Amino acid sequence: xxxxxxxxxxxAAVAFFALSLSRQLDSVQIRNTAVSxxxxxxxxxxxxxxxxxxxxxxxxxxxxxxxxxxxVISLGLVFVLIAGQNLRDIEQEIRPEYYMFxxxxxxxxxxxxxxxxxxxxFVSLELSSFSLYLMVxxxxxxxxxxxxxxxxxxxxxxxxxATGCMLYGMSYIFGLTGTTYIKDIVPGLQKxxxxxxxxxxxxxxxxxxxxxxxxFPMHFWVPDIYQGASNETTGxxxxxxxxxxxxxxxRFVILLPGHTSLLVDLLMVLAICSMFYGNxxxxxxxxxxxxxxYSGIAHAGFILLGLLTLKVSGYATVMYYIAGYVFMNIACxxxxxxxxxxxxxxxxxxxxxxxxxxxxLAFVLAVGLFALAGxxxxxxxxxxxxxxxxxxREGHIILVSLAAVNAGIAIYYYLMVIKAAYTADPGDxxxxxxxxxxxxxxxxxxxxxxxxxxxxxxxxxxAGTAVQTIM
Amino acid sequence: xxxxxxxxxxxxxxxxxxxPLAGAVVLFFFSGERFARWWTLCITTVEAIASxxxxxxxDTTTVKFQFxxxxxxxxxxxxxxxxxxxxxxxxxxxxSTLIMPFCVLASWRYIKTRVTQFMICLLIMQVSMxxxxxxxxxxxxxxxxxxMLIPMYLLIAVWGGPRKEYASVKFFIYxxxxxxxxxxxxxxxxxxxxxxxxxDMMWKNYSTTFQMLVFLAFFLAFAIKVxxxxxxxxxxxxxxxxxxAGSVILASVLLKMGTYGMLRFCLPITPEATxxxxxxxxxxxxxxxxxxxxxxxxxxxxxxxxxxxxxxxxGFVTLGIFILNSRGIEGAIMQMINHGVTTGALFLCVxxxxxxxxxxxxRLATGxxxxxxxxxxxxxxxxxxxxxxxxxNSFIGEFLVLAGTFTVSKPLALAAIPGTVLAAAYMLRMxxxxxxxxxxxxxxxxxxxxxxxEIITLAPFLFFVFWIGLGPQPFIDMMHTSVVxxxxxxxxxxxxxxVAALILQ
Numbered sequence: 019x020x021x022x023x024x025x026x027x028x029x030a031a032v033a034f035f036a037l038s039l040s041r042q043l044d045s046v047q048i049r050n051t052a053v054s055x056x057x058x059x060x061x062x063x064x065x066x067x068x069x070x071x072x073x074x075x076x077x078x079x080x081x082x083x084x085x086x087x088x089x090v091i092s093l094g095l096v097f098v099l100i101a102g103q104n105l106r107d108i109e110q111e112i113r114p115e116y117y118m119f120x121x122x123x124x125x126x127x128x129x130x131x132x133x134x135x136x137x138x139x140f141v142s143l144e145l146s147s148f149s150l151y152l153m154v155x156x157x158x159x160x161x162x163x164x165x166x167x168x169x170x171x172x173x174x175x176x177x178x179x180a181t182g183c184m185l186y187g188m189s190y191i192f193g194l195t196g197t198t199y200i201k202d203i204v205p206g207l208q209k210x211x212x213x214x215x216x217x218x219x220x221x222x223x224x225x226x227x228x229x230x231x232x233x234f235p236m237h238f239w240v241p242d243i244y245q246g247a248s249n250e251t252t253g254x255x256x257x258x259x260x261x262x263x264x265x266x267x268x269r270f271v272i273l274l275p276g277h278t279s280l281l282v283d284l285l286m287v288l289a290i291c292s293m294f295y296g297n298x299x300x301x302x303x304x305x306x307x308x309x310x311x312y313s314g315i316a317h318a319g320f321i322l323l324g325l326l327t328l329k330v331s332g333y334a335t336v337m338y339y340i341a342g343y344v345f346m347n348i349a350c351x352x353x354x355x356x357x358x359x360x361x362x363x364x365x366x367x368x369x370x371x372x373x374x375x376x377x378x379l380a381f382v383l384a385v386g387l388f389a390l391a392g393x394x395x396x397x398x399x400x401x402x403x404x405x406x407x408x409x410x411r412e413g414h415i416i417l418v419s420l421a422a423v424n425a426g427i428a429i430y431y432y433l434m435v436i437k438a439a440y441t442a443d444p445g446d447x448x449x450x451x452x453x454x455x456x457x458x459x460x461x462x463x464x465x466x467x468x469x470x471x472x473x474x475x476x477x478x479x480x481a482g483t484a485v486q487t488i489m
Numbered sequence: 490x491x492x493x494x495x496x497x498x499x500x501x502x503x504x505x506x507x508x509p510l511a512g513a514v515v516l517f518f519f520s521g522e523r524f525a526r527w528w529t530l531c532i533t534t535v536e537a538i539a540s541x542x543x544x545x546x547x548d549t550t551t552v553k554f555q556f557x558x559x560x561x562x563x564x565x566x567x568x569x570x571x572x573x574x575x576x577x578x579x580x581x582x583x584x585s586t587l588i589m590p591f592c593v594l595a596s597w598r599y600i601k602t603r604v605t606q607f608m609i610c611l612l613i614m615q616v617s618m619x620x621x622x623x624x625x626x627x628x629x630x631x632x633x634x635x636x637m638l639i640p641m642y643l644l645i646a647v648w649g650g651p652r653k654e655y656a657s658v659k660f661f662i663y664x665x666x667x668x669x670x671x672x673x674x675x676x677x678x679x680x681x682x683x684x685x686x687x688x689d690m691m692w693k694n695y696s697t698t699f700q701m702l703v704f705l706a707f708f709l710a711f712a713i714k715v716x717x718x719x720x721x722x723x724x725x726x727x728x729x730x731x732x733x734a735g736s737v738i739l740a741s742v743l744l745k746m747g748t749y750g751m752l753r754f755c756l757p758i759t760p761e762a763t764x765x766x767x768x769x770x771x772x773x774x775x776x777x778x779x780x781x782x783x784x785x786x787x788x789x790x791x792x793x794x795x796x797x798x799x800x801x802x803x804g805f806v807t808l809g810i811f812i813l814n815s816r817g818i819e820g821a822i823m824q825m826i827n828h829g830v831t832t833g834a835l836f837l838c839v840x841x842x843x844x845x846x847x848x849x850x851x852r853l854a855t856g857x858x859x860x861x862x863x864x865x866x867x868x869x870x871x872x873x874x875x876x877x878x879x880x881x882n883s884f885i886g887e888f889l890v891l892a893g894t895f896t897v898s899k900p901l902a903l904a905a906i907p908g909t910v911l912a913a914a915y916m917l918r919m920x921x922x923x924x925x926x927x928x929x930x931x932x933x934x935x936x937x938x939x940x941x942x943e944i945i946t947l948a949p950f951l952f953f954v955f956w957i958g959l960g961p962q963p964f965i966d967m968m969h970t971s972v973v974x975x976x977x978x979x980x981x982x983x984x985x986x987x988v989a990a991l992i993l994q
Contacts, residue, residue, distance in 0.1 A: 373647070393638065394631065419670070419673060422670055475564055
């Protein structure tokens with residue numbers, strides 16, 4: 019019962035493996051199968067929300083914390099599947115494989131948030147990463163597009179480097195404490211808290227997750243991979259895997275004994291660099307996906323603001339914010355993958371006059387971007403506010419001021435996209451047709467973004483309880 | 490929480506906030522231009538009528554917040570949903586509910602494309618305007634303060650003039666950039682007090698540095714909204730490009746949010762910084778009055794002329810606020826209402842001529858007096874009101890402000906007086922050109938005079954011009970108790986501070 023969502027994902031992956039062997043493929047059937055598996059997984063996650071169990075010889079812990087993330091992962095998966103249902107730039111023959119890797123990647127993420135043992139954790143992380151490495155180059159090269167190959171190679175090289183750092187850190191942790199179980203690592207590290215090696219080990223492990231979350235200076239892969247991968251793939255890469263990274267960052271930051279002021283300083287510097295780097299680079303982008311990639315770097319900086327409070331309320335805010343972040347971004351990517359007629363990348367000008375070509379998508383895009391920009395009462399604002407309030411409570415006045423400045427900078431580039439969609443003349447750009455399912459999902463996403471922002475207290479309280487269970 | 494008089498029974502203020510929202514949601518499902526117009530007119534009229542019990546039920550003898558409502562919202566951060574009105578906010582709430590039906594009427598023909606969406610924007614705008622003036626929780630205030638940017642941005646960006654993209658983005662970024670530190674200040678105040686309840690934050694002994702920083706954060710945000718010279722540059726652009734209804738809302742209600750913020754937050758929360766910085770702000774106000782006057786004198790675009798005159802008028806409001814006596818502040822609040830009525834009406838007038846000539850150029854609108862007698866009658870009265878002719882509303886406000894200024898500082902008052910002369914100069918110049926023009930008037934014989942709808946739109950404004958101008962006492966009565974209390978607290982605080990300073994010496 020406890021690992022129902024994982025089993026559901028695994029069966030989905032196996033099913034798609036079987037489908038990939040078949041010769042006669044119907045794209046509508048494949049899509050419907052994928053969406054149904056996504057919904058089944060979501061239902062499974064709902065069922066097993068309250069489960070509490072330790073399985074696989076203590077390596078795998080199902081608790082409220084992990085189930086919270088699994089629920090958001092599965093919901094995000096459903097939205098990604100619906101948002102990217104067209105797969106215009108993925109060739110028909112490899113679509114089953116594409117979905118197989120997508121589900122495997124989610125399986126990796128789900129087992130990642132439940133792993134409480136370093137080897138399990140590593141295997142889960144690699145399962146999720148390697149599926150992504152394969153999904154990125156799966157873009158049709160019929161039209162002579164070669165960008166995806168470059169993106170795929172970059173992704174794997176940067177990824178392997180980050181993994182290397184993380185493994186190195188893990189080896190230190192094992193060397194210092196003699197165990198790979200997180201619950202034993204905590205007291206073990208406390209004994210050697212004064213050793214620089216302990217600090218070094220934890221920071222190296224964190225590096226791996228900084229890479230996933232795209233925090234400066236581990237962000238270099240973001241813009242190129244976002245640009246090179248197809249719109250649908252980027253919609254997944256940019257959203258759901260961040261949940262796993264955040265979950266593990268929380269698990270590891272909680273670990274660190276002593277030396278916390280040093281860690282806080284480090285996180286602070288990284289947060290400021292990420293925010294400024296992401297926002298300033300985003301200002302000059304013309305490709306929407308690159309723009310969203312840089313904005314993602316800036317948002318990762320904001321997430322560190324919550325982590326570095328080292329408080330339950332801070333972690334709860336991070337969980338709330340990352341969930342909101344996933345939905346805001348999926349809303350934007352849903353618009354991109356529907357507007358892009360042949361699956362090509364979109365310039366900001368390609369969104370011109372979207373409010374005439376498809377008012378619904380323009381509205382979803384505006385809500386998503388305004389939410390990312392942190393306009394109340396949407397979820398992005400509430401998260402941002404709680405980050406600022408939490409950090410200010412810890413006395414980081416300079417950090418908070420710089421973050422506020424960044425919120426001011428960020429509005430410009432979001433507004434440029436909204437401006438294109440709402441004020442520019444469509445010219446001869448064609449109208450965009452969307453089906454009922456997309457329409458419905460758009461409404462649901464908008465409602466989630468608005469309601470999560472207007473009534474955050476329940477979710478924050480739930481996330482707080484979830485964090486308590488792992489401390 | 491003892492400064493609240495909780496309202497039993499029907500939650501009137503919540504109704505006023507959320508009723509237009511419900512109306513907007515309905516419009517999401519029924520689109521049809523005719524329906525959208527009539528529906529929005531109905532909603533805003535019902536809203537205006539529903540706000541009338543605020544006048545009848547308002548107790549002018551108490552300083553407490555009336556019609557108050559209180560609910561928990563986000564307990565983790567002690568954020569509550571608290572509403573209430575007092576003498577400072579009640580007139581502004583009424584202004585924003587009463588003006589909306591006329592904005593709808595003014596857009597009846599003016600808006601030709603995407604009518605439903607336009608009406609949704611107007612209704613959502615109303616939600617945030619009313620919400621902002623009645624919010625007593627700082628986070629609630631902030632939510633409305635920021636959220637308002639979206640409908641206003643869309644009003645300018647989608648239905649605006651030729652340079653709408655520039656104007657709307659400038660408006661958005663200017664206002665947003667000004668208010669990012671406001672949020673930091675709000676959080677800092679929360680951390681000192683443990684709650685976001687606004688009255689809890691007032692009259693506390695914060696340190697001097699803290700007060701100065703908070704005041705500056707407040708002031709930057711509010712001065713941009715007002716807009717005070719030299720933060721005014723977004724205003725002419727936004728006004729010129731906005732559709733008529735957008736200009737009216739912008740001039741009548743949005744600008745008041747800045748001065749309301751100064752009265753509600755700057756004075757009571759950071760009194761020490763207010764006393765220290767008031768002289769500078771006073772001279773900045775004078776600069777705004779003069780600057781607005783001279784720039785308006787040079788305009789060829791009617792909307793720009795009225796927009797720059799706003800800068801001058803709002804200079805009088807800030808002058809009245811920071812002169813820190815009861816005449817000044819009462820005059821400032823009166824002037825806020827007057828500016829809402831008069832400038833709103835002037836923008837309506839400009840919009841009406843624009844609908845006919847499709848130009849806002851003063852040169853192309855010369856000599857219409859012969860063909861549009863009704864129109865120029867209205868225009869003449871509003872122009873007279875705009876430069877504070879005795880017997881019209883602005884006279885009362887400006888007179889009170891200047892009288893208050895005289896009792897404090899003669900040089901300051903003398904410096905402000907040329908501003909009123911300038912106002913007469915630019916308004917009469919515009920009036921002369923529009924009514925009579927010169928020998929080379931363009932052919933205006935094709936113009937029709939005002940229709941029934943347009944007269945209905947303008948008449949109530951004229952009514953208020955004369956009512957406030959001839960019998961302002963009911964209006965002053967409504968605010969008097971709150972203003973006196975505010976100044977009394979300020980005086981007590983100052984005495985307290987000087988005693989403390991003596992002891993320290």
